[in-house]
Amino acid sequence: MDYDLLIIGAGPAGLTAAIYAQRALLKTLMVEKSLAGGKLNKTADVDNYPGFITIKGPELAEKMVAQAKYYKIDWNEGEVVKLTKKENKFIIGTNEGNIFTSKVIIIASGAIENKLGVKGEKEFTNRGVSYCAICDGWLFRGQAVAIVGGGYSALEAALYMSNIASKVYLIHRRNSFRAEKEIVEHTQNNPQITFFLNSLLTEIKGNREVEKIIISNRENQTEQELLVRAVFPCIGLLPFSNFTHELGIHDQQNYITIKDDCSTEVPGCFAAGDVARINENKIKQIVTAVAEGAIAAQSVIKYLEKRK
Ligand SMILES: Cc1cc2nc3c(=O)[nH]c(=O)nc-3n(C[C@H](O)[C@H](O)[C@H](O)COP(=O)(O)OP(=O)(O)OC[C@H]3O[C@@H](n4cnc5c(N)ncnc54)[C@H](O)[C@@H]3O)c2cc1C
Numbered sequence: 187m188d189y190d191l192l193i194i195g196a197g198p199a200g201l202t203a204a205i206y207a208q209r210a211l212l213k214t215l216m217v218e219k220s221l222a223g224g225k226l227n228k229t230a231d232v233d234n235y236p237g238f239i240t241i242k243g244p245e246l247a248e249k250m251v252a253q254a255k256y257y258k259i260d261w262n263e264g265e266v267v268k269l270t271k272k273e274n275k276f277i278i279g280t281n282e283g284n285i286f287t288s289k290v291i292i293i294a295s296g297a298i299e300n301k302l303g304v305k306g307e308k309e310f311t312n313r314g315v316s317y318c319a320i321c322d323g324w325l326f327r328g329q330a331v332a333i334v335g336g337g338y339s340a341l342e343a344a345l346y347m348s349n350i351a352s353k354v355y356l357i358h359r360r361n362s363f364r365a366e367k368e369i370v371e372h373t374q375n376n377p378q379i380t381f382f383l384n385s386l387l388t389e390i391k392g393n394r395e396v397e398k399i400i401i402s403n404r405e406n407q408t409e410q411e412l413l414v415r416a417v418f419p420c421i422g423l424l425p426f427s428n429f430t431h432e433l434g435i436h437d438q439q440n441y442i443t444i445k446d447d448c449s450t451e452v453p454g455c456f457a458a459g460d461v462a463r464i465n466e467n468k469i470k471q472i473v474t475a476v477a478e479g480a481i482a483a484q485s486v487i488k489y490l491e492k493r494k
Contacts, residue, residue, distance in 0.1 A: 189215045191486055192278055192288040194266045195426075197224020198472045199459025200294035201254045202479030203486075208257030210487050215286055216254070217278065219265035223247020224296050225460075226472070230312050234321065235472050246472075262286070266295075266429050271452060278429075290489060292482045293442055293457040295426040297470070302334060302419045306390030310417070314396025319343035319418045320469060323350050326416040332357055332399055334387050335420035338365040338466060341373045343420045348378035355412055357382045357401055382410075390417055423470070425461045437463060448482035454489060458482040 191207050193200045196218035207214045221227045229243030238246070255261075264280030269291070271277070276291045299317035301307060307315055316322035319333070323346060331351045333344045336358035344356045356373070361383050363370045373379055382401055388409070389400040396417055402409050425440045435442050435450040441463035448456045458478035460470045468474060 187215070187286055188275075189213050189260070189286060189288040190490065191215070191290050191292065192217065192276060192286055193292045193294060194269075194278070194429075195224065195293070195295040195459070195461070196222040196251065196254070197294060197296050197459060197475065198226065198250060199296075199475040199479040199482075200224070200292065201250045202476040203292045203294060203458060203483040204254040204259050204479075205257065206480050206483035207486065208254070208259055210483070212486070212490070213260075215260040215262060215288070217262045217264055217266050217280065217286070219263075219281075221247075222251045226250070229321070232321075232472065233324065268432070269293075269429050270432050271455070274454070276454065289493070290454045290456065290486045292448075292479075292486065293427070293430060293455070293461060294459045294475075294479060294482075295429075295461045297423040297425040297441075297460040299419070300422045300424060302387060302421065304387055304389055306392070306396075307417075307419070310390050310392060310396045313394065314392065314415060315390060315417050315419070317419060318470075319346050319420070320471065322416070323347050323418075326351055328352050329415040330355070330413060331416040331418065332387070332412065332414045333418045333420055334358075335422075336360055336363045336365075337420070337422065338369065339422070340420035341365050341369050343418050344373055344379050345369075345376065347418070348376050351378070351416075354379045355382060355414065356380070357385050357387050359386050359404065360384065387417070423460065427461055439463075444478075446481075447485040448478055449485055449489075456482040456485055 190212040191214045226243040226247035233240045268279040275287045330353040332355040334357045347354045384404045385401045442457040444462045459475035
């Protein structure tokens with residue numbers, strides 16, 4: 187079936203794009219492989235989305251989905267496995283063998299956090315283990331916390347938590363960091379942050395909630411116990427963009443590169459939310475995902491106007 191717009195992924199970015207597109211009377215299809223609402227379904231409490239002092243993630247998801255469906259959007263419950271462009275048309279193929287075509291496309295397929303793969307990580311997820319310091323850091327105010335990682339996001343999380351936690355341990359498996367000198371120095375000069383370099387977090391322990399972690403020094407093989415109430419693994423995200431590779435719009439980390447208007451290098455192809463990278467300053471939050479969803483939809487409307 188042929189559409190004006192195909193949206194891949196019904197998380198906050200895709201659902202917002204759907205609301206704007208439907209209100210502009212675009213013939214739109216949403217393709218979602220799993221539970222509509224995206225990562226909101228995996229979030230216990232959302233305390234930083236304007237309009238709600240606190241709301242359960244799945245409840246916010248339900249409200250966003252209901253609003254998108256209010257405009258009678260077409261919906262396919264499939265996984266997009268292939269995306270191509272031929273003669274000004276985008277063609278997607280799903281895992282169930284369905285083929286859909288459109289004039290424009292918005293990729294809003296999100297990303298998943300890399301896991302440490304250590305004992306206790308799964309057991310204590312949402313009970314002290316969190317993959318989002320900006321989201322959950324406040325819950326651990328005045329307590330000792332650990333950040334794991336050595337890239338920009340780990341340093342950023344450590345600096346963020348240094349204003350909230352009583353103590354921040356930064357655990358990194360190498361001796362040097364993968365980030366700009368300025369942020370590295372800023373973190374190193376922060377008296378709240380203690381560094382454990384060349385070290386691995388090997389186990390997370392506790393009763394109902396996180397109480398301590400075991401770290402191991404890679405040089406001398408010694409083990410050490412640290413008392414912490416939270417662990418924030420910041421070892422990167424894996425964007426869901428494999429199906430876009432034929433278009434060549436992804437960067438080295440698999441993020442889709444976008445401009446201010448959420449457009450990509452391929453005319454008619456837009457992206458929004460966690461799967462898209464605009465610059466280093468972007469934060470991966472619900473507010474930014476919905477903002478980009480709205481911008482992408484408005485850019486789609488302008489693009490289609492020009493094509494008339
Ligand atoms: C534990 C945790 C807690 C968080 N808490 C907060 C918080 O309190 N506040 C906050 O602002 N942010 C929070 N975040 C971040 C927030 O959830 C994300 O930034 C936001 O959900 C991103 O929205 P998105 O639409 O880009 O992607 P997602 O929410 O990831 O949605 C993407 C959707 O695309 C679908 N999809 C992927 N690939 C395909 C495919 N090939 N075909 C079809 N469908 C596909 C997925 O199934 C998914 O439904 C949290 C994140 C985590 C992990």
